[in-house]
Amino acid sequence: MTDPGRAGLEVDLTVPGRVTVALTARPGEVLAVIGPNGAGKSTLLAAIAGLVPAEGTVRLGGRDLGRLPVRERHVGVVFQDRHLFPHLSALENVAFGPRSQGVPRARARAEAREWLNRLGIGDLADRRPRELSGGQAQRVAIARALAQRPDALLLDEPFAGLDVGVAATLRIELTRHLAAYDGVTLLVTHDAIDALTLADRVLVVDDGRVAQVGTPAEVAARPRTEHVARLVGLNVIRDGDTLRCFSPGAVTVSLARPEGSARNVWPGRVLSAAPHGDAIRLLVSGDPELIADVTPAATRELGLEPGREVWLSVKETAVDTYSATTSAAR
Amino acid sequence: MSRDPLGRAPALILVPAGLAVVVLLVPLVVMVGSTDLGGLVDQLRTETARNALWLSVSTSTAAMLVALVLGLPLAWVLARLEFRGRGLLRALVTVPMVLPPVVAGVALRTAMGRNGAIGEPLLEATGFAFPYTVWGVVLAHVFVAMPFVVISIEGALRSAGSQYDAAATTLGASRWTTFRRVTVPLALPGIAAGMVLGWARSLGEFGATITFAGNYPGRTQTMPTLIYVTRQADTDAALALSMVMLLVSVAVLFVLRERWLGVGTT
Secondary structure (H helix, E strand, C coil): CCCCCCCCEEEEEEECCCEEEEEEECCCCEEEEECCCCCCHHHHHHHHHCCCCCEEEEEECCEEHHHCCHHHCCEEEEECCECCCCCCCHHHHHHHHHHHCCCCHHHHHHHHHHHHHHCCCHHHCCCCHHHCCHHHHHHHHHHHHHHCCCCEEEEECCCCCCCHHHHHHHHHHHHHHHHHCCCEEEEEECCHHHHHHHCCEEEEEECCEEEEEECHHHHHHCCCCHHHHHHHCCEEEEECCEEEEECHHHEEEECCCCCCCHHHEEEEEEEEEEEECCEEEEEECCCCCEEEEECHHHHHHHCCCCCCEEEEEECHHHCEEEECCCCCCC | CCCCCCCCCCHHHHHHHHHHHHHHHHHHHHHHHHCCHHHHHHHHHCHHHHHHHHHHHHHHHHHHHHHHHHHHHHHHHHHHCCCCCHHHHHHHHCHHHHCCHHHHHHHHHHHHCCCCCCHHHHHHHHCCCCCCCHHHHHHHHHHHHHHHHHHHHHHHHHHHCCHHHHHHHHCCCCHHHHHHHHHHHHHHHHHHHHHHHHHHHHHHCCHHHHHHCCCCCCCCCCHHHHHHHHHHHCHHHHHHHHHHHHHHHHHHHHHHHHHHHCCCCC
16 A cells, blocks of 8 residues: 555455455556456445445455444445435535535535536536436436545446447546546446456456456456457357467358368357448357357358358467466466 | 227226215215305304314324324334334234224223223323323324324335435445435425325324213314214204315315325326
């Protein structure tokens, strides 16, 4: 810890039947928690905040949060459904935290106004949550969580349910606010873009366990779970203790069985075909399920419509092979 | 009337629905039609009627406030706390709701009467006894009305959702602050509805009141007991007094509906 006023986060907890996670994060660090629905991401956040009972330890700086009630943890939460108080104005929502912690009303309001200005929604201070758009409400929720000056900030799917354009704008803004925030940020997301653009490190959770930890670049280049591979648009095949990863652009699609090692040749049936940049991205069933990018011309020539039986192959040189168990070089 | 895309409503539903309306409205309409409006004013001029009306309104309001002050916390306990026997507690609390009011009156007498298990020590210690006092009327009203208040407020607290409570807690709010600034404001329409329900139940209360508190004009004689007593001698007067009750009930419901329940505005 460089700043004694701010605290690193050490988590080693289990919510029985849901999730078991150990993680550490430095002050100021943004850690993205990524994984499929039901992997236990939101449960992890709720357990750190103290909203669901958990076994193990959660330490924030010198404090053992596990022994503290929720309200003494100083952990700011931006809930997935925001949970803005519908009967309070945006300003009162943001002032709620400071006021609950004993800040006099006038000062709490002044602070809240400052936060709303910082989030660019100062002119909406008097609106009720139902009079706000999704993006505006999300900004209020972020301001509300930050206004209590939490030691850690937990964001649960902050862009879920927003229009693509609104989400993109908010993502850029959030990058700025998180850079200015000196506590630990945990950002739960199912979107690779969030993890790649906002996070210093990525924690991949799958089936209630940590599947991978690394920088966004490492995780994107050498994903360890099928889910992340799909998110970043890669094929990953498990081969014993090693993973074999290749891009959909390296896959050759043919109608007859191609030459080559059986290890790199798979039969399958086209499940879907959709434009992806300049190419057409095919999802092909089989064991494993793979994605392949082909040119529109090839798609027409080969008649690559859903239902079509095809062979997929990839050159060994295009395959990145790495261990499935140990962490990649850090 | 525009056509319902789901098809015509079946007669098997419409006919009983119509009968339900008839059963509910015809007696009231006939009563209104048979009332001599001049007699209504005359009745209101009598001291007995004015006393009874004032007693009914004031004791019902007092009972509603007591039921709120005690019932809101109980509703919160039932809605927000997890503990063994919660279901049993809820069931016990609702017993007075289904109990015949006369039985409620007998139970109150047995416990709080001058010779009651609690009433007797209370009388010896303070010289005060509930029966045949206005406080007895209020107690009887609270006993029969509070379950309605508790159950409807509990429903309101549940549907207001505990996720806002969770959000408030993460912002550092104590449970009391959360209750005061989040839980109660969010459940306000439901709380108001519960209060109206409790008030209406008190206003019409007859059995428990007459059994426990008696029927002393000016002291424990409420409108329902007055109507009952009057009807034996003078049907027209009873009709006029009933009209007064009907008007008061409807007026209060109407005002509160507009103001608190948000019904009719949406």
